[in-house]
Each structure stands twice: as C-alpha cells, then as structure tokens.
Amino acid sequence: MAEQIPVNDLRRHARVSEKEVSASVGRVLGSGRYVLGEECEFFEKEFAEFCGTAHCVGVANGTDAIELGLRALGAGPGGRVATVANAGPYTTTALTALGARPVFVDVDHETRLMDLAHLKQVLDEHVLDAVVVTHLYGLLHDMETVLDLANRAGVPVLEDCAQAHGARRDGRRAGSFGAAASFSFFPTKNLGALGDGGAVVTGSAEVAERVRRLRQYGWEPKYRVATAGGRNSRLDEVQAAVLRARLPLLDGWNRRRREIAARYSREIRGARVTCPPVYGEEFAAHLYVVVSDDREALRAHLARASILTDVHYPVADHRQAVPGRAGDRDVPVALPVTDALTASVLTLPCFPELTDEEVTRVISAVGAW
Known part of the structure; x- marks a missing residue:
C-alpha cells in the first residue's frame, strides 16, 4: 500500500x-x-x-x-x-x-x-x-x-x-x-x-x-x-x-503553497470536481479546497489511494444547533451559496513540505475518479 x-x-x-x-x-x-x-x-x-x-x-x-x-x-x-x-x-x-x-x-x-x-x-x-x-x-x-x-x-x-x-x-x-x-x-x-x-x-x-x-x-x-x-x-x-x-521563512512557505495549488488547478481533470482558479500573491494557499457533486464518494476514493482529505467546514454557522450560533433571529437567514458549498467542499493536501511526487499522486488520484 x-x-x-x-x-x-x-x-x-x-x-x-x-x-x-x-x-x-x-x-x-x-x-x-x-x-x-x-x-x-x-x-x-x-x-x-x-x-x-x-x-x-x-x-x-x-x-x-x-x-x-x-x-x-x-x-x-x-x-x-x-x-x-x-x-x-x-x-x-x-x-x-x-x-x-x-x-x-x-x-x-x-x-x-x-x-x-x-x-x-x-x-x-x-x-x-x-x-x-x-x-x-x-x-x-x-x-x-x-x-x-x-x-x-x-x-x-x-x-x-x-x-x-x-x-x-x-x-x-x-x-x-x-x-x-x-x-x-x-x-x-x-x-x-x-x-x-x-x-x-x-x-x-x-x-x-x-x-x-x-x-x-x-x-x-x-x-x-x-x-x-x-x-x-x-x-x-x-x-x-x-x-x-x-x-x-513565511514568504518562502507561501510561495511553495501557491506552487502546489497552481499545479492542482492546472492539472486536475474531471467533470465532477471543480478547482479554484490559479491565483497570485493574493492567495496564501492555507487550504486548497475543491467542490465535488459527491464529496463522500470522492473522499472514499482518495482514502483508498492513501490520500487524506478534510472538510472546511461541514456545518455553516446559521445551521448550528447551539443557541447563539444561528445569528439574528429577527432577520430571515437565506444563504443558498453557503449551503451549497457546505455540502460540497473538500480540502486536499497542501502544505510547504509536500513533495512534487506526492502532488502528482493527488492529481492522478483525483483525475482517476
């Protein structure tokens, strides 16, 4: 494995x-x-x-x-x-x-x-x-x-x-x-x-x-x-x-993060996965997040390829159950884009020490789904 x-x-x-x-x-x-x-x-x-x-x-x-x-x-x-x-x-x-x-x-x-x-x-x-x-x-x-x-x-x-x-x-x-x-x-x-x-x-x-x-x-x-x-x-x-x-060391780390993100955005292919655009210095690439029409199936596919993922974030604030988290009760909360993204975003590996070979593995695995 x-x-x-x-x-x-x-x-x-x-x-x-x-x-x-x-x-x-x-x-x-x-x-x-x-x-x-x-x-x-x-x-x-x-x-x-x-x-x-x-x-x-x-x-x-x-x-x-x-x-x-x-x-x-x-x-x-x-x-x-x-x-x-x-x-x-x-x-x-x-x-x-x-x-x-x-x-x-x-x-x-x-x-x-x-x-x-x-x-x-x-x-x-x-x-x-x-x-x-x-x-x-x-x-x-x-x-x-x-x-x-x-x-x-x-x-x-x-x-x-x-x-x-x-x-x-x-x-x-x-x-x-x-x-x-x-x-x-x-x-x-x-x-x-x-x-x-x-x-x-x-x-x-x-x-x-x-x-x-x-x-x-x-x-x-x-x-x-x-x-x-x-x-x-x-x-x-x-x-x-x-x-x-x-x-x-921060600027150097950010440059490497952007390099990884740019490769993902340019090289990942797949009709069921939407990648963010390639950004410049306005992007510190803290997280690389894609959108999928079947997030859990994609996560399972990547896990089988020994690639871990995460979801940032699975529950939007206006959907939280704890009192005080749902916002102003006097104002109707309709956030259709937020709700759609919450159900479909997925975070791929992206950190400065990720190797080129690992980036290639991620790209290939996503593309094979």
Missing part, C-alpha cells in the same frame, strides 16, 4: 525550522521572563512591520483576537456584526462572548468569500457595529470595494486573517486594510506557533492601546481596571519567540 499523504504534516514542518526554534525556546528559558517580555515586544514590532501596520498586540489565540479587536472597535452587547457563515464558528463564538449578534452575509461561489452585493444590501438594511471580512482559505478579499461599501455606511471593518498570513494585493498585505485585523497562530496556520497564539494588528494607536488593556484584565495601570470587558489573553514568550524564528 502506498505511503499515506496527510492533509498537513506538522512533523515535517517542524524539522524545517528546528534549529532556529530550539534556539528561540532556549533563549526564553534563559531569560526567566515568560509572559509579556521582550520576545513578545520584539515579535509585535516585527509582525507589524511585516503586515505594514503601525501596531501589533499579541493575544492568547485567534478567537480572542477577533473578540478583543471588535471590542476595541466599539462592538458590544446588543450590537450586530456582519459576517459569513462558511468559515467555521470562530467569529460567532467571539460575538457570543461580546453579547452581539451575527448578521450573516452569503458568499461568492467561486471565491467562497463574502458576497459584496449581499454585503451592500445588509449595510443598507441594518445598523451594524462592524463588518468582519474573512480571507477564507488564504484568499485576500477585494478590500478596496469592501472598504468603500463599509465607509459609506460608517461601519468599521475587521479583517479575519487567520488563514491569510502574508497574502498580498497591490503591494499591501492582509491585515493592513481594515480598522483592525485578527490573526491566529495555531500550529496549522501558515505562520504557526507550538500552541495557541493570536494577534490584533491596526494602524490606530488608540485601538492598539484598547486591545493591550483588554488582553490583561482591562488594567491601566497594573491592578487598576480602566477598561470594561478585559480578560487574561496574552501571547506568551515561548510562542512569541517561536513565531519570531519562523516569520522570516
């Missing part, structure tokens, strides 16, 4: 930067400072520069980054926030913590990103605290048009960049467009830590200062609560040091 091809392989990925990461962890152990020390401070400066923003604030994880970023932009209890329902329940989880309600926007069938015509309709019909734009699967949205629509309505935009580290359009990177942006550094991300981690980047000193207070109980100064809604959400020194070690 052929050797199994995983969707992702963190063991291979770790070997690439093992020396640099080991040195960074050793540096933290020798420092005696494990939370909010110089590693976090240096990473925040370096990542802000990488993104092209003035400020970066490290937090405990990507979901906290969404929540605290939205709090800093003024979203709160009873408010409404426009978002998509096909990107996992992360934004809706953050909104539940805020006491705010999602107003779901459908997505475009080809890009799988927020449908701009529907966004305009939502902005025209509802009073919103914010818009969360998710760069799903690593594809940077048309932020010029998004911002034009949102600015006309006087609504701030938070970019959800959890899957788009380093994606770039017209010389600007994901995270540099909106009023603020959230990042996750979960180990599987394009820039991943050895555990949970996240960040909020922004061009606003005021927003950054609010997030700094919110990540540490709302203190200003220490032990004195000056900002409501604070929590313990800090990026620790070990994770910050690991991220510093890996950040210089």
